[in-house]
Amino acid sequence: MRTAKLSCLIIIFVVLTSLSPALVSSSSQDRIEQRINSLLARMTLEEKLGQLQQLDGEANGNFRPEHVEMVRKGLLGSTLNVRGAARTNELQRVAVNESRLKIPILFGFDVIHGYRTVFPIPLGEAATWDPAALERSAAIAAREARAAGVHWTFAPMVDIARDARWGRIAEGSGEDPYLGAMLAAARVRGFQGSDYSAPDKVVATAKHWVAYGAAEAGRDYNTTDLSERTLREVYFPPFKAAIDAKVGTFMTAFNDINGVPATANPFVLSDVLRSEWKFDGLVVSDYTAVMELMNHGLARDEADAASYALNAGTDMEMVSRFYNKHGAALIRSGKISTTTLNEAVRRVLRIKFRLGLFEKPYADEARETNSIFTPEHLAAAREIAARSMVLLKNQGDFLPLSKGVKAIAVIGPLADSQKDMIGSWTGDGKAEEAVTLLTGVKSKVSPQTTVRYAKGSELNDNSTAGLDEAVRVARESDVVIVAVGESAEMSGEAASRSSLDLPGQQMQLIKAIHATGKPYAVVLMNGRPLTISWIAENSPAILETWFAGTQGGHAIADVLFGDVNPGGKLPVTFPRSVGQVPLYYNHKNTGRPPDLNNKYTSKYLDVPWTPQFPFGHGLSYTKFKITNLKLSAVQMGRTGSLTVTAEVQNVGKRSGDEVVQLYIRDVTSSVTRPVKELKGFQRVTLQPGETKRVEFSLGPEQLGSYDRSMRFGVEPGEFKVMVGPDSANLVQATFQVR
Ligand code: BGC
Numbered sequence: 001m002r003t004a005k006l007s008c009l010i011i012i013f014v015v016l017t018s019l020s021p022a023l024v025s026s027s028s029q030d031r032i033e034q035r036i037n038s039l040l041a042r043m044t045l046e047e048k049l050g051q052l053q054q055l056d057g058e059a060n061g062n063f064r065p066e067h068v069e070m071v072r073k074g075l076l077g078s079t080l081n082v083r084g085a086a087r088t089n090e091l092q093r094v095a096v097n098e099s100r101l102k103i104p105i106l107f108g109f110d111v112i113h114g115y116r117t118v119f120p121i122p123l124g125e126a127a128t129w130d131p132a133a134l135e136r137s138a139a140i141a142a143r144e145a146r147a148a149g150v151h152w153t154f155a156p157m158v159d160i161a162r163d164a165r166w167g168r169i170a171e172g173s174g175e176d177p178y179l180g181a182m183l184a185a186a187r188v189r190g191f192q193g194s195d196y197s198a199p200d201k202v203v204a205t206a207k208h209w210v211a212y213g214a215a216e217a218g219r220d221y222n223t224t225d226l227s228e229r230t231l232r233e234v235y236f237p238p239f240k241a242a243i244d245a246k247v248g249t250f251m252t253a254f255n256d257i258n259g260v261p262a263t264a265n266p267f268v269l270s271d272v273l274r275s276e277w278k279f280d281g282l283v284v285s286d287y288t289a290v291m292e293l294m295n296h297g298l299a300r301d302e303a304d305a306a307s308y309a310l311n312a313g314t315d316m317e318m319v320s321r322f323y324n325k326h327g328a329a330l331i332r333s334g335k336i337s338t339t340t341l342n343e344a345v346r347r348v349l350r351i352k353f354r355l356g357l358f359e360k361p362y363a364d365e366a367r368e369t370n371s372i373f374t375p376e377h378l379a380a381a382r383e384i385a386a387r388s389m390v391l392l393k394n395q396g397d398f399l400p401l402s403k404g405v406k407a408i409a410v411i412g413p414l415a416d417s418q419k420d421m422i423g424s425w426t427g428d429g430k431a432e433e434a435v436t437l438l439t440g441v442k443s444k445v446s447p448q449t450t451v452r453y454a455k456g457s458e459l460n461d462n463s464t465a466g467l468d469e470a471v472r473v474a475r476e477s478d479v480v481i482v483a484v485g486e487s488a489e490m491s492g493e494a495a496s497r498s499s500l501d502l503p504g505q506q507m508q509l510i511k512a513i514h515a516t517g518k519p520y521a522v523v524l525m526n527g528r529p530l531t532i533s534w535i536a537e538n539s540p541a542i543l544e545t546w547f548a549g550t551q552g553g554h555a556i557a558d559v560l561f562g563d564v565n566p567g568g569k570l571p572v573t574f575p576r577s578v579g580q581v582p583l584y585y586n587h588k589n590t591g592r593p594p595d596l597n598n599k600y601t602s603k604y605l606d607v608p609w610t611p612q613f614p615f616g617h618g619l620s621y622t623k624f625k626i627t628n629l630k631l632s633a634v635q636m637g638r639t640g641s642l643t644v645t646a647e648v649q650n651v652g653k654r655s656g657d658e659v660v661q662l663y664i665r666d667v668t669s670s671v672t673r674p675v676k677e678l679k680g681f682q683r684v685t686l687q688p689g690e691t692k693r694v695e696f697s698l699g700p701e702q703l704g705s706y707d708r709s710m711r712f713g714v715e716p717g718e719f720k721v722m723v724g725p726d727s728a729n730l731v732q733a734t735f736q737v738r
Contacts, residue, residue: 035353040345054316095361126172142200145202153204160180167220185242188204192246206243207253214226226257280350290318303326386559388548392617399562409451410480411453418431418432421548433550440554441560444560452476486503614728622654623651647691654688
């Protein structure tokens, strides 16, 4: 009897403990909703509208005098750019001690690739093909930002970009929805952890919702016009991955989508985000995007703009003040319902509760001093930067260089530029803390090595005054490193270009160095694919380093001198000519696929149709072989799955990393499919001679597509499976879905 009672108790205990995590989280969620209800019941209309207002601080991190008064009256819910523990605490004290309802302020900031310790630009981080590295860099950025009083980062930017003219390609993960989705989720995990109320976490933002990267002609803020299919297949997946990783907030995009600007687009904001994906977090507009609804030609006036945006599902207004100014009248006239308003306020408060701001409104000022720019963070920045580098070419194993070389020349407008090294979204990063390539090289080579430097040219002007000096320095040296590319401001926001060539006299500089006959390596720093055909054909070695961040110079030197074997891969296609853009690997086959022997096929008269460097390309100082592609089945049902395995072997003499990439092709389908679609990848490290087996699984999620009625599913027929080191060199097998 006693044993029966005991076992009964044990069973109850086991059931309760196994249930408890769910119970705890749903009950804490319930408690949050109750607290929101009780606040909402006490809020005036003005206070509610105040929660929906976000205003900009000063660039240096200060709040503005008017913020204090607004906060005191409960008329300001959030700021952007206000940062620093003491400053945020000062304004927060006004909210908590002096406002009627004591609702804390939400401090937002663009922590894009690091807060003070700057990591490579996002496109560079994407070139690691290593979600764990991105998670780590985001976690460090979050630790530093939260210590400085920032609760909310406007990152990750997860816009797919197929057009290198668009400067914001630098801020995302490139052209591929699958890679983009994996990396979006990793960044969200890194920023938020499992609970973003933790003192070293921030709430993340998936932005810009949506299709911003599809701006026509690559011109920033431009219109987009896309089918629902393209939206769902190409532009949505990284956002959905962010949702699955529990991202707290979304930001609307500036662009018009199929005639309805994203900030007022009920299809994307309401039907997809809220109804389909069940997102209960907060949506903030982009900077003055509510105001811009008038320029778009949607809203007649300020009130109309507010009504469009709030009714569509944009909860918080960044910088423009139309909700605040016109909200009360719109409610009175019934153009906005109280339910809609309350729902928006509820979402803002929900994030504040989830961040734990009501319990812990203040930043810990001691933490700010000891958890920012630490040696550990710098070491991670150096390691991740080195992992992001892509060896585009290495003729005759020219790289790595010997540290014992007698004389080395470091040449180029980017060779000693601190401000460019940290890229275009530098958070609170300081150019004077960045390590340049010249410094990196000097601290790498032997004490006997002479290091000479010449700028050679400016980045972007017509002067050739520096060329002679550069040539002289090159002639006096045994080896030359030439650092060329773009300035940091030539990519990022409002930095579209119609040419993808190296700007200014930089090509002249490279040709002049080339003419000396000295062996040289080209180090590229840039925020987008560039057209570098001459260099690709003539220069011995090319290392793509993006904008590598605070520790960039050390990381580049680590790679150039072989302390790190490069293993990054391109997350974007490099075209040969800007006229090929948009050029991406996952295109359709067309009815007339390119055929050199047939004029009437899909190609150009003046440039090959192929890219200069394909998506996924990247070399190593060792060599790999990918063989033994095997499928666990050659036939399967529509809901089945199969396992793909392949072997990768290091057949060279150094240890190194290979990124094994898995692509599929649905050969025939009721709706045509791309010639290749990435569906898996693994970055593996192999010692010389070592072989590893990599395994991928393909099921309905990877094999499915949208049919003509936009229903997602797997269609019967033949599928190709391709595995290789990039999107162009693949071994393949086939299977059938019945
Ligand atoms: C950008 C956003 C950014 C916001 C706040 C806008 O101009 O498009 O990406 O988060 O400014 O700085």
